[in-house]
Each structure stands twice: as C-alpha cells, then as structure tokens.
Amino acid sequence: MTNLRSLRVGGVILVISAFLLGLVASGIWLTSNARWSAHLVNAKFAGAVLYDSLQSGGEPPLGIDIRGLDPAARTLAEQGQFEAIPGVPKPALVTNFSIRPSFEGARSANPLAIAIISSDLRYPLADVSTRLDQTPAETLGALTMLLATYCSDPVLIAKQGEAPWVRITGETVWNCSAAPKDLRLPAAGLVSIAVGILVTLVLNSSAQFQGFAQMLRDRNRIGGPQSYETDGLLELKEIVTSVNNYLAVERDRLAERVAVLSGVSHDLGTPATRLKLRTALIPDEKLRTKLESDIDAMTGIIESVLTYTRAELDAEEPRRVSLTSLIEAIVADYQDVGSPVEFLTGERVIVEGGQSLFMSRRGKGTLPPDDKVIVTVRPIALGRALSNLIDNALKYGRRAKIGxxxxxxxxxxxxxxxxxxxTTQDIENLMAPFKRGSNTKMIGGHGLGLTIVSTIASVHGGTLTFEPGGKGLLAKITINRQ
Incomplete structure (x- = not known):
C-alpha cells in the first residue's frame, strides 16, 4: 500500500492497469461488433432465402415459420385491417412495404406485399438499402436485416401476387431474443474507468504539488508555519522534508547572525563610550568633531545591520492591531517635533437629514470614514518600515504625506x-544593502533603510514599490490583510 503512494511505483502500476483495461475493453468491443455483424448478415441471408421460398412455395429458411391465415383473418388482411388480425402484437403498429421487380429479368415475378406489425415501433423503411440492379430477394434481405437491427418481436403478414395471405414469424432470426448481447456499453464503461484512473492520477498528483507550492508562496505571511507536513506522494514528502531542513538551517544561521551582531554591538558599546569620553578631551574642536562623527557612524552601521538581520529573522510575535491607529501614532510623533508629516485620512461623508416639526430647513450631518482597518502584523517592525520611508521623504523631499x-x-x-x-529607477536600484545615491553625501544614513523596509514588507506577505507621485516620489508598502 505504501508503494502505491509513490508516483514512480504507483503511477506505473496505475498506467499499466489502465492500459490492460483498455485492451480488455477493445477486445469486448470488437467481439460484440463481430457478433452483431454476423447477426445482421444472417438476417439478411434469411430474408433473401425467404423471398425464394415465397415465390416457389418451398421450405422457408431455418428459424422462419410461414403459416396460412384462416378465412376470417384473410378477410381482414384483404381489407387492410392488419391490426385486427388475432394473434398479432398489441398495440399493433403497422408498417406497410411492397417489393416489385425493377429490372427486365424479374418482370415475370409477382409483387410481394408485406405488413409489418410490431408493438414497439413503425420501422423506418428509408433505411432499407436499394439500388437500380437490386433483386427482390436482396430487397427482402435488406428489410429483414432492418427488422433484426431493432429489439422488437414483429409479425409479418405477406402476400405473393395472387397467392393467399400468410403469417411469417422469425423468432430466431430477427426477434429481440435472437440478437446477441451488446457489450459495447460495458466496454465503453471500462474505457471510461481507464481514462478516469489516468486523469485522477494526474489531477491528484498535480493538486498535491500545487498545494505545496501555494504553501511556499504563503511562507512569509503572518502566522505561516515554521515547517510543513503532507500526506501526499512519497516524492512530495521527500521534497517537503528537504524544504523543512533547509528552512531550519536558514533559521539557525539567522539566529547565529543576530547573536553575533548583538554580541558585537554590546562589546563595542563600552569602548565606544570610552572613545567618546576621550574624544571630548581633545582641545582641537575640528578633530574632535570628526572623531565623534566616525564613532557615531560605526555604531550606527552595527545597529542598522542588527535591525536588518532581526527583520529577516522575523522574531516579533504578530498581533491584531488597528492599522489606522498605528499610522496616526507614528505621524503624531513626527508632528510633535515639528516635522512636516501628514496623514491623509478618508473624507467624511455629508448626509442631509429630514425635516422636523419645529424646523422647515433640513439639517446636515457627517458620517466618519471607515477607519476600522484591523490587520495582523508585527507592529514594531511595520512601524520601523514606515518610519524609514518617512525619514527618506523628509531627507530628500522636504515633507511626507501618508495615505x-x-x-x-x-x-x-x-x-x-x-x-x-x-527617479523611480534610481530608488529601486538603492534597495540593495548599503547602496546610497550620489546626492546623499551631506545626508546621514548607512544604506540599509530601504532594504529593511523591503524585508519587512516581504515578511508581511507584501512588497515595496515606487512610482511617480503628484509632486514627488510615491512609495507603496503592500501588506497582506489577515
């Protein structure tokens, strides 16, 4: 049973099984066709011999019975009231057919009138094959083959020229019981089963791999699993195991990187503080300023790298928060220190009220915008990403508008x-770590701001993109709404 869960083993077994079912179905179909063709040929041959028997008055072919009608039934036949003849199928559906010689060699033959009485149908005589040089025997053979085509038990009332009317039955020639069992429908069912097996195998295998691919695409979304499980094919389980091992190794490496950077940041704290104290004792103000700037740059770079690595590690626990409130709090912090930062909230909707008993003028009111945007995010990381974009906007564009x-x-x-x-192209080129523009020589920074923002957006199942705005450059953080 375990082997059947393998695409390599189970797939081969199912394909071979489907192929064998197809072979069996083909054999049944061909055998059924051969038996049916033999049945129709036998009925056609019996009809041709029957015509000669009616002409000569000889013995009918095997399986066909010819009997004369009694006087009362003969009278009804002469009057064309075939459905009233005793012993015919009820309800009586009558199909009249006449065979007349059509070529010179058979002019002396008597015409043959036939009434076909069935309880099931009137026979489509247009299906009886004819040609210019066709003999009457061939025509009657074509008629009996038509009778054998349908599952019915007809009775023939026939008259050859001036001879009396006779009753003809052919239970073992054209009746329903004489027809071979048609196995073509079961054969088609076997083919359908074979095709269904192959289609099911392909669709199930494809669905299992597509499902795992979708889980991998959703890996960075909030609340995503740390590892994956599957009950699918063995090959898929091997892939899942390899992916889980890879993710575990990557998490361990990131954790080690954070630990190392945290240790470096901590270890550098004390000597950096001592350097600042000693630098403050330098009497040369110009040299002192340069040294303090270098110390601040060194510690800032380490803190930036640590922030970036922590964002990659995705260590903060996600929470459900009001995104509007989070943005308003960040904007308020900037506004408190006088920075030109503005949050463009939705416009309030003005509605007109109804008339009251005491006032003829209609009143007006406003409805607050829909600001209940509740999302599952890592608020500290997302706040850091938004702050980085606002800082960039203030550095390079004088003011920031948040929407x-x-x-x-x-x-x-x-x-x-x-x-x-x-430009948009320039800013997208600066998203790589430690990349800075040519116009940033007089502006502080370490080239990791946009990289951190992009990483945080990816952690939230989104992206960071840029496009031209109304007055400057527009940055967009897209996050998945949980």
Whole structure:
C-alpha cells in the first residue's frame, strides 16, 4: 500500500492497469461488433432465402415459420385491417412495404406485399438499402436485416401476387431474443474507468504539488508555519522534508547572525563610550568633531545591520492591531517635533437629514470614514518600515504625506515626498544593502533603510514599490490583510 503512494511505483502500476483495461475493453468491443455483424448478415441471408421460398412455395429458411391465415383473418388482411388480425402484437403498429421487380429479368415475378406489425415501433423503411440492379430477394434481405437491427418481436403478414395471405414469424432470426448481447456499453464503461484512473492520477498528483507550492508562496505571511507536513506522494514528502531542513538551517544561521551582531554591538558599546569620553578631551574642536562623527557612524552601521538581520529573522510575535491607529501614532510623533508629516485620512461623508416639526430647513450631518482597518502584523517592525520611508521623504523631499488604500485582500500604505529629484529607477536600484545615491553625501544614513523596509514588507506577505507621485516620489508598502 505504501508503494502505491509513490508516483514512480504507483503511477506505473496505475498506467499499466489502465492500459490492460483498455485492451480488455477493445477486445469486448470488437467481439460484440463481430457478433452483431454476423447477426445482421444472417438476417439478411434469411430474408433473401425467404423471398425464394415465397415465390416457389418451398421450405422457408431455418428459424422462419410461414403459416396460412384462416378465412376470417384473410378477410381482414384483404381489407387492410392488419391490426385486427388475432394473434398479432398489441398495440399493433403497422408498417406497410411492397417489393416489385425493377429490372427486365424479374418482370415475370409477382409483387410481394408485406405488413409489418410490431408493438414497439413503425420501422423506418428509408433505411432499407436499394439500388437500380437490386433483386427482390436482396430487397427482402435488406428489410429483414432492418427488422433484426431493432429489439422488437414483429409479425409479418405477406402476400405473393395472387397467392393467399400468410403469417411469417422469425423468432430466431430477427426477434429481440435472437440478437446477441451488446457489450459495447460495458466496454465503453471500462474505457471510461481507464481514462478516469489516468486523469485522477494526474489531477491528484498535480493538486498535491500545487498545494505545496501555494504553501511556499504563503511562507512569509503572518502566522505561516515554521515547517510543513503532507500526506501526499512519497516524492512530495521527500521534497517537503528537504524544504523543512533547509528552512531550519536558514533559521539557525539567522539566529547565529543576530547573536553575533548583538554580541558585537554590546562589546563595542563600552569602548565606544570610552572613545567618546576621550574624544571630548581633545582641545582641537575640528578633530574632535570628526572623531565623534566616525564613532557615531560605526555604531550606527552595527545597529542598522542588527535591525536588518532581526527583520529577516522575523522574531516579533504578530498581533491584531488597528492599522489606522498605528499610522496616526507614528505621524503624531513626527508632528510633535515639528516635522512636516501628514496623514491623509478618508473624507467624511455629508448626509442631509429630514425635516422636523419645529424646523422647515433640513439639517446636515457627517458620517466618519471607515477607519476600522484591523490587520495582523508585527507592529514594531511595520512601524520601523514606515518610519524609514518617512525619514527618506523628509531627507530628500522636504515633507511626507501618508495615505492608505485597502481592499478585501491587501492594504497599501503610501508615503509621498515633495520636490525630490530621485527617479523611480534610481530608488529601486538603492534597495540593495548599503547602496546610497550620489546626492546623499551631506545626508546621514548607512544604506540599509530601504532594504529593511523591503524585508519587512516581504515578511508581511507584501512588497515595496515606487512610482511617480503628484509632486514627488510615491512609495507603496503592500501588506497582506489577515
């Protein structure tokens, strides 16, 4: 049973089984066709011999019985009231057919009138094959083959020229019981089963691999699993095990990196403080300023790298928060220190009220915008990403305008600067670690701000993109709305 869970073993077994079922179905189909063709040929041959028997008055072919009608039944036949003849199938559906010689050699033959009485159908005589040089015997053979085609038990009332009317039955020739069992429908069922086996195998295998691929695509979303499990094929289980091992190794490496950087940051704290104290004793103000700047840059770089690695590690516990409140709190912090940062909230909707008993003028009111944007995020990391974008907007564009767009699946936080000269292509090139623009020589920073923002957006199942805004550059953080 375990082997059947393997695409390599189980797939081969199922394919061979489907192939064998197809072979069996083909054999049944061909055998059934051969038996049916033999049945029709036998009925056609019996009809041709029957015509000669009616012409000569000889013995009928095997399986066909010819009997004369009694006087009362003969009278009804002469009057064309075939359905009233005793012993015919009820209800009586009558199909009249006449065979007349059509070529010179058979002009002396008598015409043959036939009434086919069935309880099931009137026979489509247009299906009886004819040609110019066809003999009457061949025509009657074509008629009896038509009778054998349908599952019915007809009775023939026939008259050859001036001879009396006779009753003809052919239970073992054209009746329903004489027809071979048609196994083509079961054969088609076997083919359907074979095709179903192959289609099911392909679809199930594809669905299992696609499901795991979707889980990998959702790996960075909030609340995603640290490892994966599957009850699918053995090959898929091997892939899942390899992916789990890879993710475990990557998490261990990131944790080690954070530990090392944290240790370096801690160990450098004391000598950096001593350096600052000693630098403060330097009488040369110009040299003192340069040394203090270098010390601050050194510690800032270490803290930036540590922040970036922590964002990669994804260590903060996710929480459900109001995104609007989070943005408002960050914007308020900037506004408290006089920074030109603005949060563009939705406009309030003005509604007109109804008339009252005491006032003829209609009143007006406002409805607050829909600001209940509840999302599951890592608020500290997301706040850091938004602060980095606001800092960039203030550095290069003098002011920052924050906006928010939302739909059922995602929330987009926008940060637009004003008057910056950086293009979209330039800013996208600066998203790599430690990349800085040529116009940043007089501006502080270490080249990790946008890299951290992009990493945090990815952790939240989203992206960081840029596009031209109304007055400057527009940054967009797209996060998955949980």
């Amino acid at each position: 928010m767009e939302k739909d059922a699946d995602n929330v987009v936080i926008t940060v637009e600067d004003e008057g910056g000269n950086t």
